[in-house]
Amino acid sequence: MGRRNSRRNREFVPLDLDRIRGGLRRTEVRRGREYTVQQVSAERAIKVYTCPGCNLEIPVGQAHVVVFSADNIMGDDAAIADRRHWHSHCWRIA
Template sequence: MARSNRPRRENSRRRQSKRNQEWQPLDVERLQGGMRRTEFKRGREYTVQPIRAERAQKVYTCPGCSGDIMPGTAHIAAWQADHIMGDASALADRRHWHSHCWKIA
């Protein structure tokens, strides 16, 4: 049986609807900065957000080594994902860690 190279109507409709959608540019800053993720450590679930060097503008104390995280240093912010007092309280209790200290904690 000969094979037809013509697109089926279903496929051509699908292509047209994709073409008609409004184009939205990629958020390059978000892609470069890393995505928020969930990790399990010490039996708890944590939300981990990478912080790029250019966005780090304050001095933080790393809870892993008690050393300072200076402005302009890439690091991570972590908070408990299943906080008993809710998401707002968990976010207020977030801590900034050196990336290495978080990995070995």
């Protein structure tokens, strides 16, 4: 009896290279709270932000991370609206 290949029945979804280059989301725990963290590559860093860790600018073209609460009581939309851009180093030591 031959092996069934269940992948034939799935719809093909092309690989999103921009998303991969931009970084995958991960969950981290800091001081008992869960945060969603996503890398921003230098190529995708197109605006200036102020890092909440050191209050210095994150210039255009500098790789950094975007952080938002993973357990916001107001829901995912509110959490994303409250996201903050951090220097990668500042987030690591926060």
